[in-house]
Amino acid sequence: MEKNVVSSACEVCPQYNPDGLKKLGVNVENTDYVVALAGNPNTGKSTVFNALTGLRQHTGNWPGKTVTRAEGAFGYNDKTYKLVDLPGTYSLLSTSEDEEVARNFILFGKPDVTVIVVDAGRLERNLNLVLQILEITDKAVLCLNLMDEAKRNHVEVNERALAKRLGVPVVAASARFNKGIPELIDVISQVATGKIACKPHRITNVPKHINDAVKKLSDQIKQRFPNVPNSRWIAFRLLDGDQRIIEALREGEFEL
Amino acid sequence: MKDSVEDIIELSNDLRWKMGGDFHDHITESIYADASEIVEATVTTDSRKGRNAVDVTIDRIVTSRKWGFPIMFLVLGVVLWLTIIGANYPSGLLAELLLDSIHPALKSGAASLHFPWWLSGFLIDGVYLALAWVIAVMLPPMAIFFPLFTLLEDFGYLPRVAFNLDNLFKKAGAHGKQALTMSMGFGCNAAGVVATRIIDSPRERLIAIITNNFSLCNGRWPTQILIATIFVGAVVPKALSGTAAVLSVIGIAVLGMAFMFTSSWLLSKTVLKGQVSTFNLELPPYRPPRFWKTLYTSLIDRTLIVLWRAIVFAAPAGAVIWLISNIMIGDHSIAYWMINSLDGFGWLIGLNGVILVAYIVAIPANEIVIPTVLMLTVLVTGMSGGEGAGVMFELDSANATGEILKAGGWTLLTAVNLMLFSLLHNPCSTTIYTIYRETKSAKWTAVATLMPLIMGFVVTFLVAQVWRLF
Numbered sequence: 001m002e003k004n005v006v007s008s009a010c011e012v013c014p015q016y017n018p019d020g021l022k023k024l025g026v027n028v029e030n031t032d033y034v035v036a037l038a039g040n041p042n043t044g045k046s047t048v049f050n051a052l053t054g055l056r057q058h059t060g061n062w063p064g065k066t067v068t069r070a071e072g073a074f075g076y077n078d079k080t081y082k083l084v085d086l087p088g089t090y091s092l093l094s095t096s097e098d099e100e101v102a103r104n105f106i107l108f109g110k111p112d113v114t115v116i117v118v119d120a121g122r123l124e125r126n127l128n129l130v131l132q133i134l135e136i137t138d139k140a141v142l143c144l145n146l147m148d149e150a151k152r153n154h155v156e157v158n159e160r161a162l163a164k165r166l167g168v169p170v171v172a173a174s175a176r177f178n179k180g181i182p183e184l185i186d187v188i189s190q191v192a193t194g195k196i197a198c199k200p201h202r203i204t205n206v207p208k209h210i211n212d213a214v215k216k217l218s219d220q221i222k223q224r225f226p227n228v229p230n231s232r233w234i235a236f237r238l239l240d241g242d243q244r245i246i247e248a249l250r251e252g253e254f255e256l
Numbered sequence: 257m258k259d260s261v262e263d264i265i266e267l268s269n270d271l272r273w274k275m276g277g278d279f280h281d282h283i284t285e286s287i288y289a290d291a292s293e294i295v296e297a298t299v300t301t302d303s304r305k306g307r308n309a310v311d312v313t314i315d316r317i318v319t320s321r322k323w324g325f326p327i328m329f330l331v332l333g334v335v336l337w338l339t340i341i342g343a344n345y346p347s348g349l350l351a352e353l354l355l356d357s358i359h360p361a362l363k364s365g366a367a368s369l370h371f372p373w374w375l376s377g378f379l380i381d382g383v384y385l386a387l388a389w390v391i392a393v394m395l396p397p398m399a400i401f402f403p404l405f406t407l408l409e410d411f412g413y414l415p416r417v418a419f420n421l422d423n424l425f426k427k428a429g430a431h432g433k434q435a436l437t438m439s440m441g442f443g444c445n446a447a448g449v450v451a452t453r454i455i456d457s458p459r460e461r462l463i464a465i466i467t468n469n470f471s472l473c474n475g476r477w478p479t480q481i482l483i484a485t486i487f488v489g490a491v492v493p494k495a496l497s498g499t500a501a502v503l504s505v506i507g508i509a510v511l512g513m514a515f516m517f518t519s520s521w522l523l524s525k526t527v528l529k530g531q532v533s534t535f536n537l538e539l540p541p542y543r544p545p546r547f548w549k550t551l552y553t554s555l556i557d558r559t560l561i562v563l564w565r566a567i568v569f570a571a572p573a574g575a576v577i578w579l580i581s582n583i584m585i586g587d588h589s590i591a592y593w594m595i596n597s598l599d600g601f602g603w604l605i606g607l608n609g610v611i612l613v614a615y616i617v618a619i620p621a622n623e624i625v626i627p628t629v630l631m632l633t634v635l636v637t638g639m640s641g642g643e644g645a646g647v648m649f650e651l652d653s654a655n656a657t658g659e660i661l662k663a664g665g666w667t668l669l670t671a672v673n674l675m676l677f678s679l680l681h682n683p684c685s686t687t688i689y690t691i692y693r694e695t696k697s698a699k700w701t702a703v704a705t706l707m708p709l710i711m712g713f714v715v716t717f718l719v720a721q722v723w724r725l726f
Contacts, residue, residue, distance in 0.1 A: 042540045087453075093280070093283075093284070099456075121541075123295055123298075123299055124291055124292060124295040124299075127287075127290075127291035127294060127295065128287055128288065128291055131287050131290055131291060132287065149541055149543070153541075154301060154302035155299060155300075155301050155302075156299065156300045156301075157298055157299050158297075158298045158299070158300075161297055161298045162294070162298040165294050165297060165298065166294070176543075176546065201290070201294075203283075203286050203287055203290055204286070204290055205285075205286040205289035205290050205293075206282070206283070206286045207282055207286075209275065210275060210279065210282050210283075213271040213274070213275055216267070216271065217264070217267055217268055217271055220263070220264055220267055221264055224260045224261065224264060235268070236283060238264070238265070238268035238272075239268055239271060239272050239275070239279050240272075240279055240280050240283070241272060246265055249261050249264065249265065250261060250265075
């Protein structure tokens with residue numbers, strides 16, 4: 001019955017500070033950090049976006065509602081954050097316009113934190129995208145949304161075990177009812193400021209002959225671009241013949 | 257430095273060649289293998305209970321072969337019925353307030369301030385009356401229709417509609433996701449055109465863009481509802497008039513869908529040939545809509561924004577109408593000359609010069625067609641309500657509107673053809689601009705603009721000829 005009193009462990013944490021939140025709406029100029037919001041379609045990204053920014057971006061219960069990037073901002077503990085709501089995608093490996101918008105922003109927009117919103121009741125399907133994003137970026141937070149529905153469907157997720165496996169913080173939420181949002185904000189700020197360091201999961205079950213090729217290529221990329229955090233992912237894409245990545249290499253988009 | 261980049265690319269080509277062609281599949285499999293390992297270690301599902309039984313049952317019914325379509329029409333019917341019935345009373349009240357009370361007060365106020373006649377005419381009879389009319393006619397139906405539509409959307413019904421229609425779209429050579437962009441179009445065609453970005457194949461996306469205009473948008477729903485109430489409702493016994501009006505509006509909406517399928521099919525068989533792509537459509541769980549929040553956001557996001565747009569376009573249109581009705585060339589006003597010259601062609605397609613002039617004035621926004629038609633009708637019939645030329649009447653009810661239109665020589669044919677023409681004509685200027693922005697092609701923008709207009713002329717012409725045979 002404790003649960004009814006303290007809805008999550010974060011509330012008793014000394015760093016918990018719900019009053020530090022300032023919803024800044026569309027005022028996105030000169031923010032300290034940039035936060036990207038990614039995830040499968042229909043996992044409630046726009047709802048999370050609205051909860052954080054105080055905006056009323058139209059939400060709808062159908063996949064594919066957000067086709068363009070929406071931007072908003074919030075302030076927390078004297079820092080300001082720009083939040084970018086990306087179109088929902090199942091993967092970053094294909095070529096439709098909404099997937100490109102999401103992929104290019106995470107890759108070239110270099111957000112300080114990428115929040116991956118997933119449907120807690122459909123974790124396995126959602127992980128496909130999560131694992132791809134974790135190959136690209138070092139700084140990510142998993143928002144385990146729609147917890148209320150998962151519970152209704154008798155699905156339980158061990159958040160701690162998941163966080164350990166993925167190597168990034170996991171926050172359980174029901175954004176429609178504003179549950180978990182204060183905790184999410186706090187974790188975002190800690191990842192942005194470097195208080196929490198992530199060690200994201202990298203794809204493991206790769207057949208040996210492929211892994212060798214990826215390693216060889218990725219080493220050469222690392223040598224040429226010592227500062228890119230995702231040489232392995234670039235190697236994946238090059239081996240897949242991704243023209244956009246080849247072009248990005250030639251145009252020097254990976255130079256820092 | 258350039259060379260080392262080329263080295264990397266060359267090495268990747270080399271390695272890809274050695275690995276063979278199944279790299280993509282291997283990576284995808286690795287990701288899935290990782291995902292299932294993680295899920296196994298972190299997720300427990302009560303397998304005895306599984307997916308929520310209520311969701312499964314609802315889905316089995318609303319997407320069934322037998323019940324899917326009837327339920328769709330029933331839901332649409334109920335929404336429209338509530339809109340038509342519910343909007344009557346507040347519309348009357350608003351008209352009484354804005355047109356019967358405030359308008360005369362403004363006029364006498366202007367008179368006591370010694371406004372010249374043309375200034376008070378331009379501002380009060382032109383700009384103010386057009387605004388008042390748009391608010392009185394459009395606000396109540398929108399304030400009912402949009403929240404209802406948003407509640408359905410929030411509940412999760414739209415993807416089921418897409419699921420039901422998917423097969424038809426595929427047969428038409430189009431993408432199944434076009435069902436979703438079509439649904440968006442029922443709100444606003446410009447929004448529907450932007451929503452086509454979810455379709456990855458350029459060919460199918462173009463089809464979806466060009467045919468989106470066949471979804472009746474919110475600028476046109478009030479026209480349909482009003483004309484159906486006045487004319488179609490009047491030909492049946494009083495007790496059935498509401499039902500008849502609803503059915504005729506549904507008929508027009510369904511006809512629009514039929515046009516969408518047919519023209520999609522024609523396009524995919526002629527200028528836009530190609531393969532139909534497959535895709536996964538996820539049916540989201542049903543979510544109990546958050547009633548008050550939905551009500552609030554749909555009022556703010558949709559109703560007020562759309563109303564604001566209508567007002568922004570209505571004010572200058574009111575001014576234009578007043579000007580063309582009061583600037584004389586020879587013995588008659590500009591409006592008179594325009595109406596007269598278009599009357600012949602109007603008659604040919606079962607409409608009249610007034611309606612055609614109204615559609616020219618209303619290119620910026622469909623919302624103002626009916627107010628414009630009324631103002632111009634009053635002008636040509638020379639009806640005197642004590643006001644001057646180009647001034648709208650005090651319209652306290654749909655009946656009064658009907659009286660004016662009948663005095664303007666309207667028949668049931670005019671009404672039916674107006675409903676058809678309102679469905680089948682060029683998109684509004686915002687949508688045209690959006691189409692250009694999305695396609696970056698003047699050619700396809702022209703096709704999307706002119707194709708429905710030509711269809712409208714052909715259909716209304718045929719209906720008028722057949723009608724007059726009997």
